[in-house]
Amino acid sequence: MHYSKKLALLLVTALLTTPLLSSPAAAKELLNSSYDVARELFAEINPLFIAHYQQQTGETLSITQSHGGSSRQAQAIIQGLRADVVTFNQSTDIDILHQRGNLLPANWRDRLANNSSPYYSTMAFMVRKGNPKNISSWADLTKDDVGLVFPNPKTSGNARYTYLGAYGDALARFNNDEQQAQQWLQTFLSKVVVFDTGGRGATTSFVERGLGDVLITFEAEVNNIIRQFPDQQFERVVPPSNILAEFPVTWIDRNVARNGTEKAAKAYLEYLYTKDAQQVLARYFYRVYHPDVVAATADQFPATTLFTVEDVFGSWQQVQQQHFASGGVLDKLLAQGRR
Numbered sequence: 449m450h451y452s453k454k455l456a457l458l459l460v461t462a463l464l465t466t467p468l469l470s471s472p473a474a475a476k477e478l479l480n481s482s483y484d485v486a487r488e489l490f491a492e493i494n495p496l497f498i499a500h501y502q503q504q505t506g507e508t509l510s511i512t513q514s515h516g517g518s519s520r521q522a523q524a525i526i527q528g529l530r531a532d533v534v535t536f537n538q539s540t541d542i543d544i545l546h547q548r549g550n551l552l553p554a555n556w557r558d559r560l561a562n563n564s565s566p567y568y569s570t571m572a573f574m575v576r577k578g579n580p581k582n583i584s585s586w587a588d589l590t591k592d593d594v595g596l597v598f599p600n601p602k603t604s605g606n607a608r609y610t611y612l613g614a615y616g617d618a619l620a621r622f623n624n625d626e627q628q629a630q631q632w633l634q635t636f637l638s639k640v641v642v643f644d645t646g647g648r649g650a651t652t653s654f655v656e657r658g659l660g661d662v663l664i665t666f667e668a669e670v671n672n673i674i675r676q677f678p679d680q681q682f683e684r685v686v687p688p689s690n691i692l693a694e695f696p697v698t699w700i701d702r703n704v705a706r707n708g709t710e711k712a713a714k715a716y717l718e719y720l721y722t723k724d725a726q727q728v729l730a731r732y733f734y735r736v737y738h739p740d741v742v743a744a745t746a747d748q749f750p751a752t753t754l755f756t757v758e759d760v761f762g763s764w765q766q767v768q769q770q771h772f773a774s775g776g777v778l779d780k781l782l783a784q785g786r787r
Contacts, residue, residue, distance in 0.1 A: 475508040481531035484646035517646035518605040538605030565694035566720040572667035577681040586617040597660035600643040613691035671733035
């Protein structure tokens with residue numbers, strides 16, 4: 449064989465059989481499917497985790513986000529969105545990934561601390577400058593001249609907490625009289641001037657379109673809006689009786705197996721429990737569990753008596769079937785309010 453041809457053949461063989469040690473491995477990518485109003489939160493947390501993960505493992509990682517109403521996000525995953533992790537605001541939107549898609553096990557809550565909820569919140573009312581309608585409690589929201597803004601409970605976990613928070617408070621005020629509580633809730637729902645699909649849309653309706661007198665959303669979101677729009681001098685009201693709103697997270701077993709991202713996905717969610725991440729969460733006005741952060745931020749969270757969904761309504765599965773399924777209590781109350 450001619451020398452030049454032989455040399456060329458040897459070079460090609462070497463390229464095919466020798467690892468390219470000088471070329472860096474492709475970065476793994478995680479997709480986090482999250483609720484509608486978490487954009488800014490994860491825009492801050494993600495770079496911190498990427499640096500932490502590289503320091504711990506030497507591996508390069510990138511994280512992309514998908515945001516929307518949590519129920520819509522869950523449906524997109526069932527239909528094929530290959531999210532590695534979900535950081536939602538209601539556990540039923542994770543349960544459905546098991547029930548309809550068999551994408552993860554039924555016991556996903558048991559895999560991380562606090563029912564796989566690294567942080568939590570409650571509902572708050574954002575009112576306009578000076579609180580002109582004198583809103584201080586859930587009962588005040590049905591005054592004649594009050595218009596409400598919050599998302600549609602059919603598409604938003606945020607709004608389901610609002611509905612259940614209002615319902616639970618009404619049951620307490622009416623000594624667990626279901627009929628009286630539902631009559632009040634019918635009036636409450638009739639006060640809604642617009643049902644957006646997600647929390648961010650509701651915020652836009654209230655802040656930019658000027659609709660309504662009270663925006664009901666997570667306490668964390670209210671505080672962030674007030675900080676973002678200081679010129680409007682919005683005010684926060686946290687009612688004395690309120691609902692515990694957990695923010696469940698999990699990796700999607702089938703997707704991380706297909707994507708080769710199981711180790712990174714688990715590390716990402718575990719990082720949310722660390723002091724560094726909990727400090728960020730508290731800066732975004734989420735209530736957290738790390739004892740050092742709890743002590744340092746106690747002054748920014750008003751006292752309120754929290755009840756859980758399970759204490760008042762039973763399991764989330766029962767709630768979904770009884771209240772939010774087609775023809776359930778929510779549909780009936782909305783229909784009665786239109787008469």
